[in-house]
Amino acid sequence: MKFDGEALGGTVEVLPLAEGLARVEQQGLSKTLGRALTNIHFCKAERYADLVLGTIAAPEKSERRKTGVFAFLLVPDRLIFLDDHGVVDGLLARAQENGSWTTLPTFLIAVLETLIENDLAYLQQLESSIVSYEETLLAGEFADFSARYMLLNHKIVAFDRYYLQLIDLCDTLFDSALLGDTDRAQLERFSARCARLEGEAQMLRESLLQLRSEYQAQIELKQNNIMQILTVVTTVFMPLTLIVGWYGMNFNIPELSWRYGYPAVCVLSAVIVVVTVWLCKRKKFF
Numbered sequence: 001m002k003f004d005g006e007a008l009g010g011t012v013e014v015l016p017l018a019e020g021l022a023r024v025e026q027q028g029l030s031k032t033l034g035r036a037l038t039n040i041h042f043c044k045a046e047r048y049a050d051l052v053l054g055t056i057a058a059p060e061k062s063e064r065r066k067t068g069v070f071a072f073l074l075v076p077d078r079l080i081f082l083d084d085h086g087v088v089d090g091l092l093a094r095a096q097e098n099g100s101w102t103t104l105p106t107f108l109i110a111v112l113e114t115l116i117e118n119d120l121a122y123l124q125q126l127e128s129s130i131v132s133y134e135e136t137l138l139a140g141e142f143a144d145f146s147a148r149y150m151l152l153n154h155k156i157v158a159f160d161r162y163y164l165q166l167i168d169l170c171d172t173l174f175d176s177a178l179l180g181d182t183d184r185a186q187l188e189r190f191s192a193r194c195a196r197l198e199g200e201a202q203m204l205r206e207s208l209l210q211l212r213s214e215y216q217a218q219i220e221l222k223q224n225n226i227m228q229i230l231t232v233v234t235t236v237f238m239p240l241t242l243i244v245g246w247y248g249m250n251f252n253i254p255e256l257s258w259r260y261g262y263p264a265v266c267v268l269s270a271v272i273v274v275v276t277v278w279l280c281k282r283k284k285f286f
Contacts, residue, residue: 011079016084040056042057043168044168047173051074055070056070059159068085070087074104098114103183105183109186110186112166112190116197145215153208166194167191170187170188170194236273
């Protein structure tokens with residue numbers, strides 16, 4: 001697919017990856033670098049004398065955590081996007097709607113800006129999820145917390161790394177001879193926006209660590225309560241265990257032949273239980 005690029009001083013094209021790789025080889029780049037485009041996992045840019053080659057791997061804002069991947073090739077009179085997944089067409093349409101661009105580099109930056117235009121709102125949604133999980137913890141509900149925590153952590157880490165990679169990509173583009181002063185000014189604004197989003201992602205990671213600490217504290221509190229109950233039960237029945245062991249010995253104990261021996265032991269055991277429970281309650285063991 002080709003877009004009208006007269007106002008940009010060049011042509012904007014969207015090509016399948018295989019055709020794009022052929023263009024890469026025509027530019028004199030190695031086949032090894034071309035093959036790297038077939039397995040895109042992160043954002044990066046490679047700068048050459050009259051060419052910039054970049055890859056984009058944008059994490060999706062969904063539960064499936066799929067990644068939208070494409071590559072781009074910027075030469076003096078042409079901007080080529082390599083895309084087999086239908087990601088770029090929507091980005092180009094939004095970039096054209098958002099403004100009027102005068103150069104190919106500024107249009108490329110505008111396309112990259114569309115990748116993060118709604119990210120602040122999405123990060124705020126993740127923050128709301130953290131607050132919701134914290135309220136759930138304080139309510140004493142721990143079901144599926146670990147699974148939900150890991151899913152949220154994977155999302156936040158993915159976006160944090162994504163913004164760092166975009167910042168590195170901007171640093172590489174900045175020194176390219178293909179960019180003018182106006183292009184570099186827009187690139188700096190884009191890089192600063194990525195830096196702010198990365199800061200938001202970092203704060204979310206810190207909040208998530210606090211949430212993990214709160215979860216561990218709640219688990220420990222629950223375990224302490226259980227151990228407290230077991231301690232009280234052990235304390236209450238320890239004197240009764242002594243009585244059982246005493247009267248279970250194979251000796252001639254006078255109380256065994258006494259008419260009221262059995263009722264007396266029962267009453268003694270009940271008194272011991274009541275007194276022990278009262279003492280534990282007075283000491284605020286429970």
